[in-house]
Amino acid sequence: MSVDRPDRSIGRTKMIRHQRDKGNEVNEKNYAVYNRMKFTRKQDGYISLKYSLVKTEKSQLFTKITVDIGKPPS
Numbered sequence: 001m002s003v004d005r006p007d008r009s010i011g012r013t014k015m016i017r018h019q020r021d022k023g024n025e026v027n028e029k030n031y032a033v034y035n036r037m038k039f040t041r042k043q044d045g046y047i048s049l050k051y052s053l054v055k056t057e058k059s060q061l062f063t064k065i066t067v068d069i070g071k072p073p074s
Contacts, residue, residue, distance in 0.1 A: 005041070049069065050069070050070070051067040051068060051069045051070075052067065052068045053065070053066075053067055054066040054067055054068050
């Protein structure tokens with residue numbers, strides 16, 4: 001299995017408008033991190049991730065894929 005990054009015309013998300021939670025200040029660094037992603041996504045770990053397939057469950061609306069990624073590094 002490989003990670004597929006669909007074209008922007010079909011692989012998009014949209015956030016529902018909502019009020020900011022009290023105590024959740026604006027993080028000025030969010031935009032810098034987001035803008036840097038287009039340069040770092042090839043090294044971000046998704047492409048080089050090692051895993052083994054445990055189970056695949058198909059339903060009418062979605063497919064649930066369970067994988068084992070091993071133990072976290074210590």
